[in-house]
Amino acid sequence: MRTINKITILFTLFVAVFQVGAQEIIPEKEPVKKEPVQQGRKRIDGIIATVGDYNILDSDIDKSFLEMASQGVSIKDFTRCQMLGKLMEEKLFAHQATQDSVVVKDEEIKEKMNGQMEYMVEQLRSMEAVVKYFHKKDEDDLRSELYDVLKTQKLASEMQNKIVDGIQITPEETKNFFKKIPEADKPTIGTELEIAQIVITPKVTQVEKDAVINKLKEIKQEVLNGASFTTKAVLYTQDPGSRSSGGFYKINKKTPFVKEFKDVAFSLQESEISEPFETEFGFHIIYLEKIKGLDLELRHILMIPKVTDEALKEAKEKAQLIKKRIEDKEITFAEAARTMSDEKETRQNGGQLINPKTQDTHFELTKMDAEMYSEVSGLKDGQISNVILTDDPRAGKKYKILTVTNRIDEHVADFSKDYTKIRELALKEKQINAIAKWTEEKIKETYIKINGEYQKCDFLYNWLKK
Known part of the structure; x- marks a missing residue:
């Protein structure tokens, strides 16, 4: 991989402001003609906005522009006002998440942070190089900022999920959505x-199966003797989807896991470790951490017999x-x-x-x-x-x-032939509208302050409460 590619990936990891896969972002209005803070003008970094418990620095906008550029997104016609609007939306979601007691596990954030740090070190060859690249005084300073970035993003994402959770779309709504699209604008x-x-x-031979079963039994006994299940999962699991989080999953009976896995998981008591069992993916052991209502928080180790x-x-x-x-x-x-x-x-x-x-x-x-x-x-x-x-x-x-x-x-697009795709578009629009309505309401009841020339911005939402 060329050096330039490594650098852009690092910026993507470090300042991932736009989580397109996890959240829908409402587009801002057309760029204002007069930009309050010119791109070529030297600025003194400082707090330019406060949303609830969160401050936004002028340098946060610069980082966001760098992140967009690293993803190949044109920033030519994207203003600092629009970028500030996006950052304030993220902070509003995160602030309300804390007000609503949305729980984000520190362990989950740390696991993700460690994974990203490991990747950055791999790309730049040393921790010292990573620290220098991001202009931090030491590794602890870098980890602290990255942790805060990841936690804020996770809170914002969880809050958006909470807003749209339960929103459904009826066949009649889908039909009306499709009807209102002008013929010339129908999707292809x-x-x-x-x-x-x-x-x-x-x-797979029985000899290979027995070898895996015995290894899982050995791991279970080591955990019962005081070893960390999380550490064992990081070391031994062959499930790429949960390795970085120490085998962690949160599931309920509707979670699309195979029946054998859920049957074992829901038969366990808190702090209990299952015996090795087989699914189509291989052999597992499950450690049930907590039962929260209808949800289970668990960790598992998957091992696949050799062929x-x-x-x-x-x-x-x-x-x-x-x-x-x-x-x-x-x-x-x-x-x-x-x-x-x-x-x-x-x-x-x-x-x-x-x-x-x-x-x-x-x-x-x-x-x-x-x-x-x-x-x-x-x-x-x-x-x-x-x-x-x-x-x-x-x-x-x-x-x-x-x-x-x-x-x-x-x-x-044809309504009868492409109903599933049209339904997804209709549902997405309904979710976006719900998020927009929620945002407008929460702005009214949240402490928001915008400083300096950014008060001249023409925002989509009424951040200035005029």
């Missing part, structure tokens, strides 16, 4: 594919044989999936994949992940892919064959 839906797959999983070279060879040969039988018209792809695929989630539907982002069977070609795109983009309808070896960090090595069952060409 890119080319979409419907894809099916057959998965063959190499068989022998012989087992891999057998699985590949089986997949190749299935492919040949389909191509020879002995059996259809759907029939082969129902009778021979090892993936139970898709087996009953003839191998048909569900898009996890939209929960329907359509995959938009331009938004498909790079790996799947490379596997199916060149396939014609009904054509079968080569046998592909995948190595999922959580599920291990598997062989699969893919086919395109349907291709929908690019088209202007």
Whole structure:
């Protein structure tokens, strides 16, 4: 990776003001013609605004511009007034989160901070270089500021989630949303594919299973003797989604985890550690930390048994044989999936994949992940892919064959054909409106002060309470 790429990534990690995936940001009005603080003018850093318990410095705006630029976002027509408006929104969410006693676990923030610090050190080769790069006096100073940034962002994100939690959209609302879009502004839906797959999983020997079970039992005993489960999870778990947080998850009975995992989790008492148990991902042990109403706060360790070279060879040969039988018209792809695929989630539907982002069977070609795109983009309808070896960090090595069952060409959105996507857009608009209404109300009852020439800004919201 080139040095310039490392630097922009570091800024993204350190001052991630815009959390596009986690929150919707209401756009500001058109930039005001007269900018109160000119870009080329030398400024003295100081407090330019206060929102509740939070202060905003002039340098915070500079950091935010750097973060936008590092993500490739044009800042040419984006004013300091608009940036201040975004920062005040974030602080308002975070301030209200503390007022509403929204809980953010210090341990979770520290785990995320440690992960980011480790990455920055890896990129710049030493902690001293990272400290110098961010103009901090020492590592503690850097960690303190990064911790505050991450905690504020987490509080703001949790508050926004709380605001939109429970908001639903009805079919009638979806229909009215679509009707009000002018014909010329109807969204275009890119080319979409419907894809099916057959998965063959190499068989794991009992010897390898026993080795993993015994290791998990050993870890459990060490924890019972006083060792930290969190530390053991960081060291041993093969679940990439929870390794950095020490195996932590917060779940309830609606959380989309596999049944075997939830059955064990909900059978435990607080501070109890389960015996090793098996799911399709491997073997686990669970430590139940707390029961909070309908929610469980737990940690787990996942270990995946090793697959022998012989087992891999057998699985590949089986997949190749299935492919040949389909191509020879002995059996259809759907029939082969129902009778021979090892993936139970898709087996009953003839191998048909569900898009996890939209929960329907359509995959938009331009938004498909790079790996799947490379596997199916060149396939014609009904054509079968080569046998592909995948190595999922959580599920291990598997062989699969893919086919395109349907291709929908690019088209202007149609209410009946694209209902799911239109419904998501309608829901997003409703959530944005709810956040905007909440923001307007909270501004009225929150202490807000804007200093100096920033009082001349033309904000979207009534921050000046005129």
